[in-house]
Amino acid sequence: MSATSYTLPTLSMRFAPVWQRNFLVWKKLAVASVIGNIAEPLITLIAFGYGLGSLIKEINGIPYIEYLASGSICMSVMMAASFEALYSAFSRMHVQKTWETLMYTPLTLDDIVLAEMLWAASKSLISGVAILIVLFMLGIGLHPTTLLVPPLLFLIGMTFASIALICNALAKAYDFFTYYFTLFLTPMIFLSGVYYPNQQLPQWLSQVASFLPLSTAVDLVRPLLLGQTPEHAVEKLVILMAYCALGFYVATLLTRKRFSK
Amino acid sequence: MSAKQILNVENLQKTYGDADKPLKVVDQLSFSLQAGECYGLLGPNGAGKTTTIKLCLGLTAPDSGNITLAGYHVPQQARLARMRVGVVPQGDNLDPDFTVEENLIVYSRYFGMTREQINARLVWLLEFSRLESKRTARISELSGGMKRRLTLARALVNDPDIIFMDEPTTGLDPQARHLIWEGLKALLAQGKTIFLTTHFMDEAERLCDRLAVIDHGKLIAEGSPRDLIAEHIESQVIEVYGDQAKAWGDKSGKLAQRVETSGETLFCYTENVETLLQSLAHEEGLRYLHRPANLEDVFLKLTGREMRD
Numbered sequence: 118m119s120a121t122s123y124t125l126p127t128l129s130m131r132f133a134p135v136w137q138r139n140f141l142v143w144k145k146l147a148v149a150s151v152i153g154n155i156a157e158p159l160i161t162l163i164a165f166g167y168g169l170g171s172l173i174k175e176i177n178g179i180p181y182i183e184y185l186a187s188g189s190i191c192m193s194v195m196m197a198a199s200f201e202a203l204y205s206a207f208s209r210m211h212v213q214k215t216w217e218t219l220m221y222t223p224l225t226l227d228d229i230v231l232a233e234m235l236w237a238a239s240k241s242l243i244s245g246v247a248i249l250i251v252l253f254m255l256g257i258g259l260h261p262t263t264l265l266v267p268p269l270l271f272l273i274g275m276t277f278a279s280i281a282l283i284c285n286a287l288a289k290a291y292d293f294f295t296y297y298f299t300l301f302l303t304p305m306i307f308l309s310g311v312y313y314p315n316q317q318l319p320q321w322l323s324q325v326a327s328f329l330p331l332s333t334a335v336d337l338v339r340p341l342l343l344g345q346t347p348e349h350a351v352e353k354l355v356i357l358m359a360y361c362a363l364g365f366y367v368a369t370l371l372t373r374k375r376f377s378k
Numbered sequence: 379m380s381a382k383q384i385l386n387v388e389n390l391q392k393t394y395g396d397a398d399k400p401l402k403v404v405d406q407l408s409f410s411l412q413a414g415e416c417y418g419l420l421g422p423n424g425a426g427k428t429t430t431i432k433l434c435l436g437l438t439a440p441d442s443g444n445i446t447l448a449g450y451h452v453p454q455q456a457r458l459a460r461m462r463v464g465v466v467p468q469g470d471n472l473d474p475d476f477t478v479e480e481n482l483i484v485y486s487r488y489f490g491m492t493r494e495q496i497n498a499r500l501v502w503l504l505e506f507s508r509l510e511s512k513r514t515a516r517i518s519e520l521s522g523g524m525k526r527r528l529t530l531a532r533a534l535v536n537d538p539d540i541i542f543m544d545e546p547t548t549g550l551d552p553q554a555r556h557l558i559w560e561g562l563k564a565l566l567a568q569g570k571t572i573f574l575t576t577h578f579m580d581e582a583e584r585l586c587d588r589l590a591v592i593d594h595g596k597l598i599a600e601g602s603p604r605d606l607i608a609e610h611i612e613s614q615v616i617e618v619y620g621d622q623a624k625a626w627g628d629k630s631g632k633l634a635q636r637v638e639t640s641g642e643t644l645f646c647y648t649e650n651v652e653t654l655l656q657s658l659a660h661e662e663g664l665r666y667l668h669r670p671a672n673l674e675d676v677f678l679k680l681t682g683r684e685m686r687d
Contacts, residue, residue: 137484213474218473221533222460
C-alpha cells in the first residue's frame with residue numbers, strides 16, 4: 118500500500134448520481150421495503166411494550182412503552198443503515214460489480230463509498246420517520262422537541278453506515294456479516310439502554326457502555342421524544358460525529374486497499 | 379507526445395504481491411495510439427492485458443512510468459481523462475435492476491450529463507445498438523448479444539474520443555460477433571479511437587490497424603497484422619493430421635523451414651510449399667491442409683504453445 122493511500126477522502130458532489138441510482142432501485146420496491154422496516158420494530162414495541170410494560174409500568178418515571186419506543190427507533194435506524202451498508206452494498210460491490218462500472222466513469226472510490234454511506238443513512242432515515250409516524254399514532258413523542266429527532270436519526274444512520282462499510286471492505290462473502298451482527302450489534306443493543314437502563318449493569322460495564330455509539334444515540338433521542346432536553350448534548354453529538362468521521366475514513370482506506378489488488 | 383496521439387504509455391511498470399516475492403505484471407511497457415486507429419493488445423491469459431487497461435484508466439497506480447490519456451496525465455488527472463473515455467469491460471456488468479433505457483440514463487448521470495443531453499442521445503444509442511424494440515425490457519430478458527450491444531452503447535453515452543474494450547466478443551455466437559464488429563467499424567469511420575484486447579486472432583486481424591503482442595508484461599512485437607505476419611513467420615503453412623503424421627514428419631519434416639507439433643498435428647512453416655506437397659501426395663492415410671500463414675501462427679510462435687492458466 119503506497120503512502121498516498123492514507124490521504125483523506127476527497128469529497129465531491131459527484132456522489133449524487135450514485136445516491137440517485139440506489140434511490141431509483143429502492144423506489145421500485147419502496148412499499149415492501151418500508152413495511153418490512155416498520156413491522157419488526159412495531160412487533161418489538163407491541164410485544165415488549167404491552168407485554169413487559171404491564172409488569173414494569175415505568176422506568177425512571179417514564180411509561181415503559183415510551184421508554185422502549187425511543188430505544189427501538191434508534192435500534193431500527195442502526196439496523197436499517199447496517200443492512201444497507203453490508204448486504205446491499207456488498208451486492209453492488211462484489212456480486213453485481215456495479216462499483217466496477219462506476220469506476221469507468223469520472224467517479225472515484227471515495228465518491229462511491231460516500232454515496233453508499235449517505236444512501237444507507239437516507240434509507241435508515243426513511244424507516245426511522247415511518248416508525249416515528251407510528252409512534253405519533255400511539256400518542257408517543259407529540260412534542261416540539263421531536264422536530265430535532267429526524268436530523269439526529271440521519272446522523273445516527275451515517276454513523277452506523279460508516280462503521281458497517283469498514284466491515285463491507287473486509288468481507289469475503291455474505292457470511293462475514295453474521296459475525297458483525299451477532300458479535301457487535303446484538304451485544305451493543307443490550308448494553309445501550311434500549312430495553313432497560315444502563316445503570317442496571319455493573320458500574321464498569323455501564324461506564325464503558327455509555328461511550329458506545331448506540332448508547333450515545335439513545336441518550337440523545339430519548340429525552341427529545343419525551344419533550345425534554347438531552348443532558349451533555351454537545352458532548353454526545355461530538356462522540357457520534359467522531360464515530361462517523363473515523364468510521365468513514367477507515368472505510369475509505371480499507372476499500373481503496375481492497376480495490377488496489 | 380504529438381498532437382495526434384490520444385494514448386501514450388512510457389516505461390510502464392507494475393508489480394503485485396509482497397516485497398520479498400514480487401510479481402511483475404507490467405514490465406517496462408511503452409506504446410502509443412494515434413487518434414482514429416484501432417489498436418489491439420494481444421497476449422495469453424495472465425500476460426498483463428487487463429492490468430494495462432486498468433493502469434491506462436487510472437484505476438490502479440503504476441510503480442513507475444508515464445501515461446497520457448486524451449491529453450491528461452494518468453493517474454493524477456484520471457477523472458478528467460475518463461470524461462473522454464468509454465469502457466466496455468470483459469463481463470457484462472449491466473445494472474440488473476433497471477431497464478435498457480434506464481441503464482443508459484443512469485450511466486449518463488455519472489458523467490454529469492443533464493436529462494436533456496441524454497435524451498438527445500438516447501435515440502441514436504438505441505438505434506446504434508439495435509435495441510429500439512427493447513427500450514423498456516429488463517436486462518434479464520436480453521440475449522448475450524443484446525447485452526454486449528447495450529454495454530457498448532453504454533460506453534458511448536458520453537460521446538467518448540477513445541473506447542477501451544476488454545475482449546468485446548468473448549462468448550458470443552458468430553451472428554452477434556459480426557454485429558459488434560459492424561458497430562466498431564462504424565465507430566472507427568466516425569473517427570473514434572478503439573483500444574481492444576482480444577483472444578480472437580481473426581477479430582484482431584479484421585479490426586486492428588496495429589497490434590501489440592505482450593507476454594509476461596513485456597511488449598514482444600508491434601505492427602500492422604500484415605507486417606507482423608511478414609516479419610515474424612514464413613508465408614505458408616501446411617497442417618498435417620493423422621496417425622502417420624509423426625512418422626512422415628521424422629522422414630520429410632526437414633523439407634519445411636520449421637515444424638511445430640501440437641498433439642498429433644504437425645504445423646509445417648515454409649516459403650516454398652511445392653516439395654512438401656509433392657511428398658504428401660505420395661503418402662497414404664495422411665490428411666493435410668495448405669493455407670497462408672495468419673496472425674494465430676505469429677501469436678503461437680511468439681508466445682509458445684504451452685497452456686496458460
